[in-house]
Amino acid sequence: xxxxxxxxxxxxxxxxxxxxxxxxxxxxxxxxxxxxxxxxxxxxxxxxxxxxxxxxxxxxxxxxxxxxxxxxxxxxxxxxxxxxxxxxxxxxxxxxxxxxxxxxxxxxxxxxxxxxxxxxxxxxxxxxxxxxxxxxxxxxxxxxxxxxxxxxxxxxxxxxxxxxxxxxxxxxxxxxxxxxxxxxxxxxxxxxxxxxxxxxxxxxxxxxxxxxxxxxxxxxxxxxxxxxxxxxxxxxxxxxxx
Numbered sequence: 001x002x003x004x005x006x007x008x009x010x011x012x013x014x015x016x017x018x019x020x021x022x023x024x025x026x027x028x029x030x031x032x033x034x035x036x037x038x039x040x041x042x043x044x045x046x047x048x049x050x051x052x053x054x055x056x057x058x059x060x061x062x063x064x065x066x067x068x069x070x071x072x073x074x075x076x077x078x079x080x081x082x083x084x085x086x087x088x089x090x091x092x093x094x095x096x097x098x099x100x101x102x103x104x105x106x107x108x109x110x111x112x113x114x115x116x117x118x119x120x121x122x123x124x125x126x127x128x129x130x131x132x133x134x135x136x137x138x139x140x141x142x143x144x145x146x147x148x149x150x151x152x153x154x155x156x157x158x159x160x161x162x163x164x165x166x167x168x169x170x171x172x173x174x175x176x177x178x179x180x181x182x183x184x185x186x187x188x189x190x191x192x193x194x195x196x197x198x199x200x201x202x203x204x205x206x207x208x209x210x211x212x213x214x215x216x217x218x219x220x221x222x223x224x225x226x227x228x229x230x231x232x233x234x235x236x237x238x239x240x241x242x
Contacts, residue, residue, distance in 0.1 A: 003046035004237045005074065006099055007053035007062060009123040010146075011213070012036045015234045016046075020109070022238060025231060030058060037065050049074040050241030052098035052233070077102070077240050084239055085109065088136045099233050100126055100139070106236030107209050108134050110229070114207050117195055118232065121212035123147055127191060129198045140194045145183055145214050152179070167220065188221035195224065 002017045014036075016024040024043075028036025049066055051074040053059050059076070066074050079101035080086070081093040085108040090096040100120065107116045108130065118128045121144065128139035143151065149161050161179040170185055172178030195208065210219060211232040219228060229235070 003049045004234050005051040006233050007055045009055055017238045020238045045070050052077050052102050054097045054099055085134045086136055102236035103233045105239050106232040109239050117208045119210050121214035121218050127194045142190055148183055184221050188218055
């Protein structure tokens with residue numbers, strides 16, 4: 001089986017692939033002596049290692065771990081001008097985050113011939129548009145929930161959000177409730193405004209796909225229909241690394 005790894009800004013995600021069938025999903029952070037290594041070190045030897053990264057300062061450490069554990073180097077996959085059903089209008093094409101490209105590949109593989117919007121709710125929130133022919137039209141990037149909360153806390157430490165596992169209403173009655181409402185409703189509102197402005201096809205024809213670690217937190221605040229696909233990026237990497 002192949003080991004697929006997505007090195008994100010704050011966490012690494014992985015899965016095992018047999019063809020395009022995925023199993024054994026996991027994730028870890030970069031704390032201590034690369035905390036993910038303690039989990040992956042106990043796994044079976046992969047036939048190959050496919051990886052994408054937006055945390056390039058961590059690539060060397062990850063590659064060294066793979067060499068020391070399995071005597072194997074990861075094969076790094078990048079964004080392309082054209083490939084795997086996607087034609088990219090991004091300039092330059094290689095500057096598109098490899099995770100965004102992989103998510104587009106995964107979305108296209110799931111829904112060929114449909115205009116799609118991929119909303120990835122991670123450290124950053126990205127909203128990317130591809131048409132029915134697989135042409136990536138471009139997208140938008142805004143701070144994710146944790147990044148926005150951290151920035152606010154850094155400027156005004158007393159404006160800390162409340163608990164993450166509770167619903168928020170627009171009329172918060174404590175400062176923590178008001179901050180939580182602003183973060184969640186603000187992000188949801190920005191997503192829906194961007195989706196509206198991206199246009200490009202009748203709303204009923206466009207499929208909106210949510211993915212990323214905060215997708216489940218933001219989903220209840222969105223008013224339009226969507227599907228949740230938590231492993232879309234790894235699904236795309238499975239297509240890219242047969």
